[in-house]
Amino acid sequence: MDLLDRDHPKEECGVLGLFNPSGDVARLAFFGLFALQHRGQESAGIAVSDGQEVRMEKGMGLVSQVFNEEVLGRLPGAMAIGHTRYSTTGASVLRNAQPIYCQSTVGEIAVAHNGNLINASALRESLEAEGEIFESTADSEVIARLLVRNLHLGPENAVASVMKELRGAYCVTVLTPRMILGFRDPFGIRPLTAGRVNDGYMIASESCAFGPIGGIPERELEPGEMVMIDADGMRYAQGAPPKRPAMCMFEFIYFARPDSKMYGNLLYDVRERMGAILSEEHPIEADLVIPVPDSGIPAALGYSQASQIPFREGMMKSRYIHRTFIQPDQRMREIGVRMKLTPLVEHIAGKRIVLVDDSIVRATTTKQIVRMLFEAGAAEVHVRITAPPITHPCFYGIDMASRSELAAAIMTIDGIRQHIGATTLGYLSIDGAVRAAGGGTHRFCLACFNGEYPLPVPEELSKDAFERPPDVGQIATVHVGS
Numbered sequence: 001m002d003l004l005d006r007d008h009p010k011e012e013c014g015v016l017g018l019f020n021p022s023g024d025v026a027r028l029a030f031f032g033l034f035a036l037q038h039r040g041q042e043s044a045g046i047a048v049s050d051g052q053e054v055r056m057e058k059g060m061g062l063v064s065q066v067f068n069e070e071v072l073g074r075l076p077g078a079m080a081i082g083h084t085r086y087s088t089t090g091a092s093v094l095r096n097a098q099p100i101y102c103q104s105t106v107g108e109i110a111v112a113h114n115g116n117l118i119n120a121s122a123l124r125e126s127l128e129a130e131g132e133i134f135e136s137t138a139d140s141e142v143i144a145r146l147l148v149r150n151l152h153l154g155p156e157n158a159v160a161s162v163m164k165e166l167r168g169a170y171c172v173t174v175l176t177p178r179m180i181l182g183f184r185d186p187f188g189i190r191p192l193t194a195g196r197v198n199d200g201y202m203i204a205s206e207s208c209a210f211g212p213i214g215g216i217p218e219r220e221l222e223p224g225e226m227v228m229i230d231a232d233g234m235r236y237a238q239g240a241p242p243k244r245p246a247m248c249m250f251e252f253i254y255f256a257r258p259d260s261k262m263y264g265n266l267l268y269d270v271r272e273r274m275g276a277i278l279s280e281e282h283p284i285e286a287d288l289v290i291p292v293p294d295s296g297i298p299a300a301l302g303y304s305q306a307s308q309i310p311f312r313e314g315m316m317k318s319r320y321i322h323r324t325f326i327q328p329d330q331r332m333r334e335i336g337v338r339m340k341l342t343p344l345v346e347h348i349a350g351k352r353i354v355l356v357d358d359s360i361v362r363a364t365t366t367k368q369i370v371r372m373l374f375e376a377g378a379a380e381v382h383v384r385i386t387a388p389p390i391t392h393p394c395f396y397g398i399d400m401a402s403r404s405e406l407a408a409a410i411m412t413i414d415g416i417r418q419h420i421g422a423t424t425l426g427y428l429s430i431d432g433a434v435r436a437a438g439g440g441t442h443r444f445c446l447a448c449f450n451g452e453y454p455l456p457v458p459e460e461l462s463k464d465a466f467e468r469p470p471d472v473g474q475i476a477t478v479h480v481g482s
């Protein structure tokens, strides 16, 4: 549980695949996963192969909490996949941590998945009817079990065959004893980039994972595309026919790290452009533009540059309160956002403030921040948001809240303004977001803003569709291999 978590949509997961022919791939995977930590902080795992056997270590917590020298020492080999998890389907418990390991008489695999399947229940029911026994409640195990059932076709054909059955958002990395595979759903909803590292190859959810381990990203996988990595090199194939591209707009607005590139654009620059367009769409006379740290910084800079209103930091973020197992007591809860953000009273008092943030989900945190700024002496607080109003839930791997909890689904914009106590409130338009991210609306999923889901979603898709009572005496890590 993130202490005093801000009211944001929650990141989904990060996936990684690495082939380092000179060995010691686990250490590279560890540092690569560090760069994907923002995509999931509930659990982390690495599976490796030494060419003969797949071994795996995973556990609850941050990458740095799950792995140390001793654990990495149990992961010899040149091929690895890795995962950081935030739960979108299935509870945050160890049995749902990834990679997921499956074995059959034909072979063994480990699977790491980012996204959300919308037909997972139906697939799981039919697999269970055929005798499969599931160990987790995560939809990702459906992918793993389907793959292992098709392994007799060979890994590439198994992936292509399974892609025909999957509906929803998925970027997956797969490890067999002699191959790494990566594949992306036919709409390309979640990101996946391939490239080189040392004398080997790499795939990762985001290009920001390449730099820290000396990798060079080469290209994003196309919708429906798969990539195979083994001792013969890296090659691509079309695993499933592509549909219209529908990459998640929220990756551009908030989820992905600003030093990642998507559709070839650096996300820091995309967010600056979002801020600049926001200032054109919602101009205001003010003294200062301040960001909600850290995610609002690039957009606030863009707003400041375009509006000529000076940029200045107006609050400091406590960097080390991020994650703790100590629960706040009632008094601390009442202090609320102040535990994480401290106002710079000297910068704020008497000023007309433009407050730039990336999104409003339930509006609880924005309300607390606005109140904090007024208590620090702000004369006016003009809230500017780079995500268009969120009116619909996400079924493709982002945990947003149900529709009845979404501020923009149940209130008018002026109702939200009054609710958060802001002087004015302005959201970036959908067109503005698309223009900043580059390209036309036909390249993006915008469903949480306009309700137009690129692939139909079932009436009721519950996060805990497969949930069972928690394990008794749950252990903290899982270990597979000799």
Ligand code: SF4
Pocket: 189, 247, 248, 249, 250, 251, 393, 394, 395, 396, 397, 398, 445, 446, 447, 448, 449
């Ligand atoms: S519905 Fe929203 S959050 Fe979900 S994939 Fe589409 S753009 Fe992203």
